[in-house]
Amino acid sequence: xxxxxxxxxxxxxxxxxxxxxxxxxxxxxxxxxxxxxxxxxxxxxxxxxxxxxxxxxxxxxxxxxxxxxxxxxxxxxxxxxxxxxxxxxxxxxxxxxxxxxxxxxxxxxxxxxxxxxxxxxxxxxxxxxxxxxxxxxxxxxxxxxxxxxxxxxxxxxxxxxxxxxxxxxxxxxxxxxxxxxxxxxxxxxxxxxxxxxxxxxxxxxxxxxxxxxxxxxxxxxxxxxxxxxxxxxxxxxxxxxxxxxxxxxxxxxxxxxxxxxxxxxxxxxxxxxxxxxxxxxxxxxxxxxxxxxxxx
Amino acid sequence: xxxxxxxxxxxxxxxxxxxxxxxxxxxxxxxxxxxxxxxxxxxxxxxxxxxxxxxxxxxxxxxxxxxxxxxxxxxxxxxxxxxxxxxxxxxxxxxxxxxxxxxxxxxxxxxxxxxxxxxxxxxxxxxxxxxxxxxxxxxxxxxxxxxxxxxxxxxxxxxxxxxxxxxxxxxxxxxxxxxxxxxxxxxxxxxxxxxxxxxxxxxxxxxxxxxxxxxxxxxxxxxxxxxxxxxxxxxxxxxxxxxxxxxxxxxxxxxxxxxxxxxxxxxxxxxxxxxxxxxxxxxxxxxxxxxxxxxx
Numbered sequence: 001x002x003x004x005x006x007x008x009x010x011x012x013x014x015x016x017x018x019x020x021x022x023x024x025x026x027x028x029x030x031x032x033x034x035x036x037x038x039x040x041x042x043x044x045x046x047x048x049x050x051x052x053x054x055x056x057x058x059x060x061x062x063x064x065x066x067x068x069x070x071x072x073x074x075x076x077x078x079x080x081x082x083x084x085x086x087x088x089x090x091x092x093x094x095x096x097x098x099x100x101x102x103x104x105x106x107x108x109x110x111x112x113x114x115x116x117x118x119x120x121x122x123x124x125x126x127x128x129x130x131x132x133x134x135x136x137x138x139x140x141x142x143x144x145x146x147x148x149x150x151x152x153x154x155x156x157x158x159x160x161x162x163x164x165x166x167x168x169x170x171x172x173x174x175x176x177x178x179x180x181x182x183x184x185x186x187x188x189x190x191x192x193x194x195x196x197x198x199x200x201x202x203x204x205x206x207x208x209x210x211x212x213x214x215x216x217x218x219x220x221x222x223x224x225x226x227x228x229x230x231x232x233x234x235x236x237x238x239x240x241x242x243x244x245x246x247x248x249x250x251x252x253x254x255x256x257x258x259x260x261x262x263x264x265x266x267x268x269x270x271x272x273x274x275x276x277x278x279x280x281x282x283x284x285x286x287x288x289x290x291x292x293x294x295x296x
Numbered sequence: 297x298x299x300x301x302x303x304x305x306x307x308x309x310x311x312x313x314x315x316x317x318x319x320x321x322x323x324x325x326x327x328x329x330x331x332x333x334x335x336x337x338x339x340x341x342x343x344x345x346x347x348x349x350x351x352x353x354x355x356x357x358x359x360x361x362x363x364x365x366x367x368x369x370x371x372x373x374x375x376x377x378x379x380x381x382x383x384x385x386x387x388x389x390x391x392x393x394x395x396x397x398x399x400x401x402x403x404x405x406x407x408x409x410x411x412x413x414x415x416x417x418x419x420x421x422x423x424x425x426x427x428x429x430x431x432x433x434x435x436x437x438x439x440x441x442x443x444x445x446x447x448x449x450x451x452x453x454x455x456x457x458x459x460x461x462x463x464x465x466x467x468x469x470x471x472x473x474x475x476x477x478x479x480x481x482x483x484x485x486x487x488x489x490x491x492x493x494x495x496x497x498x499x500x501x502x503x504x505x506x507x508x509x510x511x512x513x514x515x516x517x518x519x520x521x522x523x524x525x526x527x528x529x530x531x532x533x534x535x536x537x538x539x540x541x542x543x544x545x546x547x548x549x550x551x552x553x554x555x556x557x558x559x560x561x562x563x564x565x566x567x568x569x570x571x572x573x574x575x576x577x578x579x580x581x582x583x584x585x586x587x588x589x590x591x592x
Binding site: 025027028029030031078085087088105106107108110111113114115117118119121124126130131132134135136138139141142143145150152153156157159160 | 324326327378401402415417422448449
């Protein structure tokens with residue numbers, strides 16, 4: 001399923017904002033180059049698109065979410081670079097190209113990842129946003145990043161709560177590793193779009209948070225399934241690596257059919273969460289369908 | 297030279313604030329444990345002490361700088377963890393103990409470092425500070441972190457401007473790698489202490505910035521000298537490693553005597569920078585002497 005035009009409409013502005021953000025980090029050139037390699041690599045920009053369209057669903061126009069869009073994509077790019085490192089998932093291929101440590105060396109990959117994480121917070125504190133919004137967005141970004149790192153620890157190094165069933169352990173990993181940053185993207189977008197005098201602001205914010213939780217889980221369950229079924233040529237990265245690494249995945253624990261049912265459940269829950277913002281959430285509903293049906 | 301009591305007076309409060317900050321990051325336990333291993337390791341706490349005393353010099357009481365103190369030490373701790381990694385400086389020993397990747401594995405060291413960096417921004421955006429101060433401090437922390445990472449790239453991976461003399465290349469590395477975060481510490485402390493109605497606020501801020509620049513350079517030049525002359529037992533880390541790694545150091549380029557003259561020059565410049573805040577800068581002057589004469 002190709003993405004509907006309304007969904008991708010902000011994409012060129014998001015790409016330009018990403019490019020500008022790197023140009024502002026021009027020193028030293030080899031560091032900026034490595035950061036650009038990671039940040040500007042072809043990608044679906046799922047998180048910035050979620051932020052932009054959550055901003056619209058909250059009553060905003062969209063462009064006021066651009067600093068948040070860039071900040072979230074910086075954190076996402078940083079996490080990919082560090083996750084691909086030899087001591088972590090040890091991946092050579094990402095988005096169809098050599099991973100950063102293969103292309104520029106491991107030291108540069110560590111440092112460029114660090115720089116992208118710091119830069120995410122720089123994007124939110126450069127004077128374009130009100131102090132209140134800058135602090136609120138930074139807080140959300142921190143929470144999303146913290147959850148994501150916790151998920152990576154669960155996924156890579158264990159220490160999961162024993163009393164959880166195997167499936168709930170997978171859900172906990174997914175909710176942290178992928179869900180936390182996707183939820184943050186939705187909440188950050190919402191914060192950018194909400195008007196202070198909107199009497200329904202709290203309800204809208206809660207609805208978009210719930211939406212983010214379901215979409216985040218769904219995204220990762222679909223990812224698990226694609227890892228099992230896609231070819232590396234199609235996915236642009238090594239596949240079946242979860243299996244090889246002994247990682248807990250949804251289909252690994254529950255089988256393919258139950259995984260498809262879980263995706264359907266999460267899709268319905270995401271749609272239902274949008275109820276309170278019904279009128280403004282048309283594109284977010286399209287986004288759910290696109291992510292549920294994606295094949296890479 | 298042991299540190300004067302007035303200088304170390306805030307130390308127990310800083311240590312308690314560091315401990316509390318880790319306790320607040322309790323999940324998952326193995327991640328929090330790794331973060332604590334790095335953040336709570338015995339250290340001089342130079343950067344938090346600079347922030348606290350710069351706050352006092354700017355007219356504050358001191359304790360209002362604690363969120364900034366913790367944030368800066370988090371960034372410092374993160375940078376040590378990542379710098380020690382095999383792909384970077386490959387150090388086994390830090391502050392007299394095994395480095396984090398030796399003690400907890402490389403994947404955990406990468407992730408705990410990332411988490412400490414994110415947490416630094418979390419400390420500044422958890423609602424204890426006004427939005428204006430939270431954003432201003434986050435901005436300074438970002439600038440300091442960006443400079444530090446740039447310095448690490450210069451130091452480890454080169455790409456220094458060709459037209460600079462060897463000594464100016466060393467100065468550029470020092471000003472970024474060490475100076476940027478120390479300057480940020482002084483500026484952040486000053487921001488915490490300044491009163492908005494102080495007519496001399498801009499001058500005070502500028503003075504403490506200048507002070508930070510000189511102290512930061514001095515700190516690193518002293519470090520270079522100690523790396524050359526101290527024993528590992530005394531320093532708590534591998535020494536003469538700059539030489540072994542072929543790194544550009546001040547004594548390596550200019551010799552020991554010229555290095556001692558440089559330290560004296562930077563010490564005088566730091567003292568002179570404090571002129572506008574003379575009356576409130578007694579402890580910062582003691583701090584300069586302590587750092588100039590330190591033997592570890």
